[in-house]
Amino acid sequence: MNITDVSGLRVLAFDVFGTVVDWHGSIAREVDALALGVDAAEFARAWRAGYKPAMARVMSGELGWTRIDDLHRMILDDVLADFGVTSLGEEERGELNRVWHRLEPWPDSVEGLRRLKARYLVCTLSNGNIGLLANMAKNAGLPWDCILSAEVFRAYKPDPATYLGVADVFDVPPGAVMLVAAHQDDLAAARGCGLETAYVERPAEFGEDRPKDVSPDPANSMHAKDFVDLARQLGC
């Protein structure tokens, strides 16, 4: 790990799905409650797995600009078919699709954000659309100073327009922004744009039964167990 000079840091931008909220657990619980006769944990993983290919179709130009809410819905229809579920009507599919607005935070997220917010401007930098992120924040009590999204920049991460867009919006140099994420590829792309980076361990992102590698990458400015640990390391 580098010893990082954070004296110039002004903005902490957070990846959201998996980093701030537990998409796997939240979706698995709702799917389980619907008693569809599917493996809810596998269903959650399949839904999430459709996300990057769907965004790639937008970024390649095959699809026009599309909000994640609409991509989630397209993927959901495919996943329901793949799992042989035919019992859900239009309204129930719409309601299930909005589970992404109701994702629950990790236990440390709200406390960590509150502490970090006392010293830094804390914002989202998510591929989720603005409405999704605002509803999620209201539901989960996430105290963002500002919600930034792919929808503002009309580009998804890891497009440089998103990382550099945060610095531009707040009129600061890229090095005054730190991306906080549980995904090394997101952090690597941010680093390539000159941002500081903090990796946060979320070993159960894909479920307790599928622990993921949370090894430190010394290229990151910081490595934290969770948001409260990050706050402590930043002296908040």
Added chain:
Amino acid sequence: MNITDVSGLRVLAFDVFGTVVDWHGSIAREVDALALGVDAAEFARAWRAGYKPAMARVMSGELGWTRIDDLHRMILDDVLADFGVTSLGEEERGELNRVWHRLEPWPDSVEGLRRLKARYLVCTLSNGNIGLLANMAKNAGLPWDCILSAEVFRAYKPDPATYLGVADVFDVPPGAVMLVAAHQDDLAAARGCGLETAYVERPAEFGEDRPKDVSPDPANSMHAKDFVDLARQLGC
């Protein structure tokens, strides 16, 4: 005043300059403290008066898309020249220009927003840029659920893209959104897009010595003395 059915209301979108914050008083106080030898109240009014003509130059295509921070700075240079001030250097002009990020809320704004937030999604709908609005909120303690700006829609109010953009972002019909503003022209444009409208009296917007007409317009859904009164009327 109409008796308004607000049972379908989901989102309250707030105009900011003059409605949430006291631009005149805040700017006059900072200008006065600089001891420039100008009438600080007149200076504040002149700076603000340059705003609509500057936006018109952008919307006509004469200027490319320009953030309000940059428009404010262009106007400031003109106003300083008009008032015969030559003593401010580049850095001091930049610092003074950021007074718009430090505008102080009206005494009822924070309490009113907190109460309204308990029932509705509360967001900005301002021609101010995102960074300006986020810094202002952090400084003044304005508890927005979401910051929406002309910068998101790449159009200034009263362009319909801004009012309809709020409904679109939150995936609700226009009638589920109420614009709250101290300006009848802003409200009329929102009404033309199908939004509900609430007028808020800010008689001292242009200074205590220049009381403005705050007569009700029966075309609005609601008319309130201030945000606490609005909260009371909405049962919050």
